[in-house]
Amino acid sequence: MASPHPRGTSAEPDRHERHQPKHQARSVAEHAAAVANLLQPLQSPERTERLPLHEALGRGLVHDLLAPISLPPFANSQMDGYAIRSADVPDGGAELRVMPPVPAGARPAALQPGSAAPIMTGAMLPAGADAVVPIERAAPDRFLPPSENATVWLPPAAPGTFVRAAGSDVDAGGTALASGTFLGPAQLGLLAALGIPDVTVRQAVSILLVTTGDEVVEPGRQLPPGKIYDSNGTLLEAAMTQAGLRVRRAGIATDNPDRLRQLLRGEGAGTDLIVTTGGVSKGAYEVVRQAMADQPVEFLHVAMQPGGPQGIGTFEGRPFLGFPGNPVSCLVSFEMFLRPVLAGLLGTPAPRLPVRARLSQPLTSPEHKHQVRRGTLKPDGTVELNGGESSHLMHALAGANVLVHVPEGAAALAAGAEVEVWML
Template sequence: MHRTQARHVTVEAHREAVRQLLAPLRTADRIQRLPLLAALGRGLAADILAPLDLPPFANSQMDGFALRSADVPDAGAELRVVAPVPAGTAPAALAPGAAAPIMTGAMMPPGADAVVPIELAVPDSFPAPNQPATVRLPAAPAGTFVRGTGSDIRRGELALAAGTCLGPGQLGLLAALGFTEVPAYRALKVLLVTTGDEVVEPGTPLGAGKIYDSNATLLESSMRQAGLDVTRTGIATDRPDELAAVLRRHSPDVDLIVTTGGVSEGAYEVVRQAMEGHDVQFLAVAMQPGGPQGIGTFDGVPVLGFPGNPVSCLVSFEMFLRPVLGALFGSPAPRPAVRARLAEALTSPQGKHQIRRGTLQPDGTVRLEGGAGSHLVSALARSNALVHVPEGIAALAGGAEVEVWML
């Protein structure tokens, strides 16, 4: 049986409820070993320790001459040029009084402890191979332009922690450490259902009282961008029995059900009616937009019911589902949160956490896009950030500092 909760719960409390609902999905059988590129955007499922030093040997940071720092006084010295050291070779030991032409990334010869860049040498060019030559070099303290063994990461150190979102940088590190595959969480399978007799598919005739369905595209694209495997049904009518049949047909094959619309207090709220007999709670979150929310299980499958207005359903995804997925499974990565100054004043409902759409500008100010209405899709399309006005703040002046999440 579904339950209705009259009082408002906080954003933080509802996010925690969503976390608890989805936490049982983080099981060992959801972990799979993937080739590195196939793991792009996934969450790392186990700590990764470095199996070797990186770099694995001391190497030159510059094209130049490898030398023994003790051979060159402060005034500089003339040194005998020996065989060059190209990258990828194991050089011979460097004798006292000698300098070896060395390429960037090449292994330092045993005995050498510094590199002088080619442009500081006299002459400032490498001699012809196998020709006797000398070079005058300035003093270079030990370690100059040398990348030490393990200066990036030491063998046995934590390279990546479980829960890390695997982007290009993380995958590049794994490749540098010699890995070809990585343990990652399998993408969650989500059933996305939009509801409403007033909603029609884009591309069909728009009759009186009808609107095109933007929620499905808005949410599916957000979910896919967040790494979810989305199954999207057609638009469900406002008949509860038909919606229940759709959910029952797909629920055995998915990890999560997300619906949009039909969760408010009205007389024809189809999601509420379809959830009769199931452990689903409908409540009001102290948030604008996106206050009405549903949460629970349908035939044992986790269910989240988002409001029907486009901005409300997107804000619900960004405030609740996206951050919980990141916290539990390492994917997607958190939205970058920055501080910015309001370009204009705003008002906010007392007792609610308001989320406004905005554009963060180069001067560090954020310009609000559109009003507070949950139907303003064009304002959302112009925005690159969500502007947060915490509960308890009724008004802010232009220039006030706020937290924004970059979209």
């Protein structure tokens, strides 16, 4: 299969890079630190806003948030049953008088000695009660109609049985969520349970995304000989949007540096970051390199495969990242640098979940590079590699559910070796 973006980061440059001396490439950690330094201003106090909970999904929390109340706010029943004083029921069980029932939402009267109160799940435990006996353990095993002389036989229950203690989830004044927490459904649900209607979050990051290349054609148009359809724009826009970033697509830029500069100048206004794909390697028509000739932008190689060629700096004062042109390379660049850096700075997007898995097959890797392979994590904890190491294999990427990490220094791993994988 031919590379969708033959210029920039084709399979041939990848093979050439394997033989470069190690000292010529920046480590993955060093480049991530450089990206973090570039994007540090996005963490400024001015880039925050107060949002109602229903608008805060996917944002990062700005400050530690203390619980204004305890959860639960009062001791309550975990089951439908009878609230009792555990001391009233000996080992052999006891017959107790039935008090008025306690529905959820009611404030019950204190429990009298020698009595049991029918109680619903979530209802407040009466004062004096310290345990709940489920209705199915009672005799009779159903709630009785109200009667002054009603009694029920109940088995013993230790103190605390089926009781949710006040503050057993979180105490008032305790830290409910820490600064930088990603606000997903569970976190927003917790805030709602605490009675908090809105929250201060980081502003969403806006990105101008530009695909480059004379050979690239928008999907849906006729494909002339020598041309290929643009996958990078859709791929990265989808990844960034899914991650909670606001993406502005500028279409496909031709291999004209002046026109690219004009496009970046016009379309980049008001955005927080410019991201381009392609044109960052050492070929003869690297339009991004040419357009950035008078800008404080560094083009370098990171000790990573795929995604070695990278651009980083500013374009007319605006943060700029230049990703390689091959689709797998540009997605890996996003996952290795932009996603984790923004997660660390702003609490969003959510970082990828790392898990350990065993290789189902052996692999080889450039010893002086961090290799990122695509794979499928199986239910038995093994990971099967999808396709080869080449950065144009979109079909293999589409069938993968993890990124497989082979650290720098590992030239070969045997089947059964343990590796770190990131869930996609």
